[in-house]
Amino acid sequence: MNDLRSWRVPLPQTAVKCAATVVLAALAVLSTGDPQLVFLAGIAALGAGALALRDLLAPVRLTADAEGLTVVSGYAGKRRVPWPDVTAVRVDERQRLLMRTRLLEIETRDDLHLLSTFDLGEDVRDVEAELLRLSARD
Template identity: 65%
Template sequence: MTGVNEEGGAPRSWRVPPVHIAVKAGAAVVVATLAAVSSGDRQFLLLAGVAAFGLAALALRDVLAPVRVAADAEGVTVVRGYAGRRRLAWPAVAAIRVDERRRLLLHTRLLEIETADDLFLFSFFDLGADVHDVAADLERLRRRAASRPDG
């Protein structure tokens, strides 16, 4: 996460923490090793191979597009798809909110950035920061952009 200047609308960005990338890559290596040493069991080999591939794909995505959300006075850039990006001007952003759900023992919080035709969802694991804090920072930048004389 980059710093912010409280008086101005300094650019901000939120990224996948490097430790999360390392954990995914390490898990992919461990699962691939398990698959290699148990090549006699075809079902386990297939399951472990698919799991290793999935973990490696997630780690690669995090390497290719580590910054999930970046914002400045003009708008917000979000990751779209596997590693693409989409730039949204502030007037195109319909809502910024946090969705909290509790089910059984799970408590999930997702940052939602909504436009007229899309909804972008980000978790703590995407942003490396509390989603409430990110939502507040984005709202601050959005309000500043709306209150600018030229905006």
């Protein structure tokens, strides 16, 4: 049995980031009379563009099968981790003020990978359950 599961950034989310990049870049170009607005809109366009580019270069953030998982590492690299090197898979849930955040934590012997619903396109609790099933942990 060689189940292969993968989780990726939802396409509509990538499209919104691309559209935001275009709008912010246009705002910077059209605001030549206001240097502060050009600067702020330009920086925002670069940030949104960097996020959109990462989604385009590495849309699949996590892949798992019976032998291990492959997780995005760095900006757009990939790292293969066999199950014996995975020390913990858990969901970290925090509430601050009115915001609740949930992150999937994949802890390996030498690293910690944090993934959100925005990275995976699914609720992190469902991904955690699937990873635990694939790793054959009790």
